[in-house]
Amino acid sequence: MGKITFRIYKDRAFKIAVCTLSMLSLIPLFLIIIQVILKGASAINWHFFTHLPLPPGEPGGGILNALLGTFMLIIIAVILSLPLGVLTGILLSEIDNKFTASLRILVNLLQGIPSIVIGILAYIWIVVPLRHFSAFSGGVALGLMMLPMIIKSVEETMKLIPLSLKEASFALGVNYTRTILKVILPAAAGGMASGIIIGISRIAGETAPLLFTAFGNPFLNLNPLKPVDSLPLLIFNYAMSPYAGWQRIAWGASLVLVGFVFLLNVVVKTLAERWKIKF
Amino acid sequence: MENKILEIKNFYAGFGKKWILRNINLAIYKNKVTAVMGPSGCGKTTLVRCINRLHEISPQAVYKGDILLDEKSIFSVQPVKLRRKVGMVFQRPNPFPAMNIYDNVISGYILNGIKLSRREKDRIVEESLKRAYLWKEVKNELFKKGTFLSGGQQQRLCIARALAVEPEILLMDEPASALDPTATLKIEELIQGLKKKYTIIIVTHNMQQAARISDYTAFLMLGELVEYDETNRMFTRPSKKVTEDYITGRFG
Numbered sequence A: 001m002g003k004i005t006f007r008i009y010k011d012r013a014f015k016i017a018v019c020t021l022s023m024l025s026l027i028p029l030f031l032i033i034i035q036v037i038l039k040g041a042s043a044i045n046w047h048f049f050t051h052l053p054l055p056p057g058e059p060g061g062g063i064l065n066a067l068l069g070t071f072m073l074i075i076i077a078v079i080l081s082l083p084l085g086v087l088t089g090i091l092l093s094e095i096d097n098k099f100t101a102s103l104r105i106l107v108n109l110l111q112g113i114p115s116i117v118i119g120i121l122a123y124i125w126i127v128v129p130l131r132h133f134s135a136f137s138g139g140v141a142l143g144l145m146m147l148p149m150i151i152k153s154v155e156e157t158m159k160l161i162p163l164s165l166k167e168a169s170f171a172l173g174v175n176y177t178r179t180i181l182k183v184i185l186p187a188a189a190g191g192m193a194s195g196i197i198i199g200i201s202r203i204a205g206e207t208a209p210l211l212f213t214a215f216g217n218p219f220l221n222l223n224p225l226k227p228v229d230s231l232p233l234l235i236f237n238y239a240m241s242p243y244a245g246w247q248r249i250a251w252g253a254s255l256v257l258v259g260f261v262f263l264l265n266v267v268v269k270t271l272a273e274r275w276k277i278k279f
Numbered sequence B: 001m002e003n004k005i006l007e008i009k010n011f012y013a014g015f016g017k018k019w020i021l022r023n024i025n026l027a028i029y030k031n032k033v034t035a036v037m038g039p040s041g042c043g044k045t046t047l048v049r050c051i052n053r054l055h056e057i058s059p060q061a062v063y064k065g066d067i068l069l070d071e072k073s074i075f076s077v078q079p080v081k082l083r084r085k086v087g088m089v090f091q092r093p094n095p096f097p098a099m100n101i102y103d104n105v106i107s108g109y110i111l112n113g114i115k116l117s118r119r120e121k122d123r124i125v126e127e128s129l130k131r132a133y134l135w136k137e138v139k140n141e142l143f144k145k146g147t148f149l150s151g152g153q154q155q156r157l158c159i160a161r162a163l164a165v166e167p168e169i170l171l172m173d174e175p176a177s178a179l180d181p182t183a184t185l186k187i188e189e190l191i192q193g194l195k196k197k198y199t200i201i202i203v204t205h206n207m208q209q210a211a212r213i214s215d216y217t218a219f220l221m222l223g224e225l226v227e228y229d230e231t232n233r234m235f236t237r238p239s240k241k242v243t244e245d246y247i248t249g250r251f252g
């Protein structure tokens, strides 16, 4: 009897320890969010989203340039990495040989390369030959960062699709290409979309690879061959300035960025619920 | 005798260096139900998967010998074309999860890029579902996902899908093994109706089932065809001792 009581207590103690420790790990997270909200909320209003930053000393000013720049960079990155990533992911999930094994290692390597190095590569490959900083070069850098994430999420989602589905399609006389495109890909679409959105939420906050590619731009620019601003670049530049007004804008931009990433994660959750496919 | 539709000749199949099926000789007759039975692992699934050339998609799959469909070797036609003549229903129901019931039924056309008019589609869907005894249960929810159906309904949906493309032969690999007795009975009933139009080869573990629904029975053991005969004769006067032992439940 005594032994069992002891076990029950031990069990309870363990549960309490686990709960406390996980609470502890949440504290910094809460502190960050509270800090960002406290400092950033006061900067945010309609004006903040629709206007360009102002010179130091002038009150007000917004982040329109950085918002549009970030969207542009994300769009360029997705356009470049999505087709390549999906095709490579399909290849890796479908074919097992020495070539795909080495490809997989390369993809892992690419994922491990520090983002600043990717930025330098984009600088050498694109900025130097074109002779100026540009949204395009920034998009390439971010696309390179997204590529391995997309490849992996596609590969893993495709591998989860049961073989029986492919056989069902073959048994109806459907050829290989159509089976992949019309049976396996649609069945994997939900998982792949989640992977891509999570990839976007990761690159949205990247700063280092943009320092010498997209470069930053206090003015509105929609030309992909000219420099653009982005939220993290704007935060980086304005937070380091000595002007209180600019620092306030940096906090506001931080809140917007955190909110955007949070929103993407909510979207992924709902997508996963809605597109959940039973096999 | 009856019309031969399929003839398996000196056929071997296996994986890597190991033959799972050895020297199979068998003729399948048109508009009959042929049951393939035998103990687990004897190669029943492998045999039916050879008939629509699904066997060869497994890595390491090997085969030799020949199978003739309408007196022509199936290995001389493209698998894609063969499989439109030889449909298959799998052991576990596998409707397409991204498609609704309606599209699942005509998936053989959709996936092959064959365009149909709305009226043709409607007709094929209704006819196939009726033949698969599923129409009454789903006619009001044709546009729901097929995966919301029960297991037995899903299996009948898979049968409808196979019938929709009008195959000559229908292969069924233990189609009722994942189903309860009521659903099983439905499927057995439906098979009786189907044989007017199709030739059916059905794998089954269950001897009563083979006796109930089939005209011919093939008895496989350890990859060899032990006995092949009319079902009536096989179950009343088996010519081999092993067959008798198996049928009377002395092993297996």
Ligand SMILES: Nc1ncnc2c1ncn2[C@@H]1O[C@H](COP(=O)(O)OP(=O)(O)OP(=O)(O)O)[C@@H](O)[C@H]1O
Residues within 6 Å of the ligand: B015, B020, B039, B040, B041, B042, B043, B044, B045, B046, B047, B058, B205
């Ligand atoms: N992909 C494969 N690679 C290697 N061996 C396999 C493969 N598939 C099946 N086998 C082997 O082939 C043999 C026959 O398998 P098969 O599935 O044809 O048996 P079965 O008669 O259908 O059995 P059951 O009644 O259990 O379904 C088994 O010994 C199995 O281990």
Ligand SMILES: [Mg+2]
Residues within 6 Å of the ligand: B044, B045, B046, B173
């Ligand atoms: Mg089997």
